[in-house]
Amino acid sequence: MIRLDRVSKRYPDGTGAVEDLSLDVAEGDLVTLVGPSGCGKTTTMKMVNRLIEPTSGRILINGEDITRRDPVKLRRGIGYVIQSGGLLPHRTVLDNTVTVPSLLRWDRRKAKARGRELLELVGLEPDTYADRYPHQLSGGQRQRVGVARALAADPPVLLMDEPFGAVDPVVRDRLQTEFLRLHAELKKTVLLVTHDIDEAVRMGDRMAVFAPGGRIEQYDTPLAVLGSPANDYVADFVGADRGLKRLAVTPITPDDLEQPPVVRLDDSLTHARETLRAADARWAVVLDAQGDLHGWIDDREPISGSGTVRDRARRMEAWVPADSSLKAAFGMMLQYDAGWIAVVDGGRFLGVLTPQRLHEALRRSVGAEEAGIPPEHVVLETIDSIID
Numbered sequence: 001m002i003r004l005d006r007v008s009k010r011y012p013d014g015t016g017a018v019e020d021l022s023l024d025v026a027e028g029d030l031v032t033l034v035g036p037s038g039c040g041k042t043t044t045m046k047m048v049n050r051l052i053e054p055t056s057g058r059i060l061i062n063g064e065d066i067t068r069r070d071p072v073k074l075r076r077g078i079g080y081v082i083q084s085g086g087l088l089p090h091r092t093v094l095d096n097t098v099t100v101p102s103l104l105r106w107d108r109r110k111a112k113a114r115g116r117e118l119l120e121l122v123g124l125e126p127d128t129y130a131d132r133y134p135h136q137l138s139g140g141q142r143q144r145v146g147v148a149r150a151l152a153a154d155p156p157v158l159l160m161d162e163p164f165g166a167v168d169p170v171v172r173d174r175l176q177t178e179f180l181r182l183h184a185e186l187k188k189t190v191l192l193v194t195h196d197i198d199e200a201v202r203m204g205d206r207m208a209v210f211a212p213g214g215r216i217e218q219y220d221t222p223l224a225v226l227g228s229p230a231n232d233y234v235a236d237f238v239g240a241d242r243g244l245k246r247l248a249v250t251p252i253t254p255d256d257l258e259q260p261p262v263v264r265l266d267d268s269l270t271h272a273r274e275t276l277r278a279a280d281a282r283w284a285v286v287l288d289a290q291g292d293l294h295g296w297i298d299d300r301e302p303i304s305g306s307g308t309v310r311d312r313a314r315r316m317e318a319w320v321p322a323d324s325s326l327k328a329a330f331g332m333m334l335q336y337d338a339g340w341i342a343v344v345d346g347g348r349f350l351g352v353l354t355p356q357r358l359h360e361a362l363r364r365s366v367g368a369e370e371a372g373i374p375p376e377h378v379v380l381e382t383i384d385s386i387i388d
């Protein structure tokens with residue numbers, strides 16, 4: 001979709017910002033450009049919409065050399081989001097949102113309808129926000145308008161320069177989550193510049209790690225970059241806690257789950273007691289009549305009497321969906337001070353994740369990356385197996 005082919009940029013004052021850089025971005029991928037300040041990320045991005053012209057090399061979008069395109073027309077087909085939104089202060093939110101459709105001379109009514117639809121899409125209620133001015137918005141809201149504006153003419157490509165850099169960490173986290181949801185839905189091809197390694201890992205289908213002088217030291221999936229950094233520079237940049245960072249991008253897999261004993265709400269307490277005894281367990285998961293997760297029952301107080309599980313079952317407060325990351329599961333365990341966490345698909349109970357299983361899942365994921373095999377084929381060495 002986007003190809004940078006041996007691109008270099010030397011500014012007139014002699015500064016070499018980008019050096020012989022090649023990068024292929026697949027259609028629909030979100031690629032993060034990450035690295036310390038001054039290493040050429042922004043220069044690289046701005047060459048894609050010709051805000052900066054390369055000194056040498058070629059840039060292709062869908063096979064077409066963009067240096068042959070009229071820069072103004074080219075830019076109208078590429079959404080561009082910059083830090084703090086870059087909104088025009090004297091224009092309303094709606095007018096800002098439809099800047100590009102207006103330039104493209106869309107019918108005014110159609111443009112406004114599109115603008116309202118986009119505000120809705122980025123989580124800003126149009127009735128409340130459409131007629132406000134940028135100074136009447138919070139930083140996070142301005143950033144949302146910036147994203148809506150970039151999407152207005154439905155461009156296939158989005159360029160985002162530190163789009164979540166100007167807001168506090170809580171708002172940033174929310175904007176990142178919302179943008180990932182939006183990206184999953186819209187499947188734009190996105191280049192996102194950031195100097196925040198956590199953001200690069202979380203957001204990127206792939207990440208390009210830049211070094212000073214405008215070189216890419218590694219271009220791969222976040223899992224691969226964290227699992228096998230290409231060299232000392234990348235290892236240093238991603239940090240000593242890269243094992244922890246992997247948690248955020250390692251999905252839960254069925255192999256990671258433990259299967260505790262299961263009882264139903266309408267089972268008798270006698271049956272529940274026998275189930276626990278047979279499994280030599282202290283607790284069991286409780287499902288409702290539809291087989292959906294209800295809660296759990298434990299034997300901290302003896303399970304006796306003639307009632308049903310319903311009388312003793314406790315509601316489950318902490319669970320995670322099956323498509324969560326190990327980090328989300330770990331976060332839930334800490335938040336609820338829980339020794340295990342249920343994993344569900346819709347309402348359907350799949351199993352539980354325990355700290356030990358979580359640790360094994362992480363080791364499997366690292367082992368898989370190092371050996372280039374699927375995680376389920378990794379054989380984990382335990383202390384026992386080493387002693388044997």
Ligand SMILES: Nc1ncnc2c1ncn2[C@@H]1O[C@H](COP(=O)(O)OP(=O)(O)OP(=O)(O)O)[C@@H](O)[C@H]1O
Nearest residue numbers: 011013015017036037038039040041042043044195
């Ligand atoms: N117009 C310019 N003229 C001369 N040098 C420039 C110009 N713009 C940028 N540079 C230099 O080019 C290098 C790369 O800058 P660039 O803005 O691409 O880096 P960056 O990685 O995006 O940095 P940051 O994260 O701080 O935004 C830097 O050394 C910068 O000082």
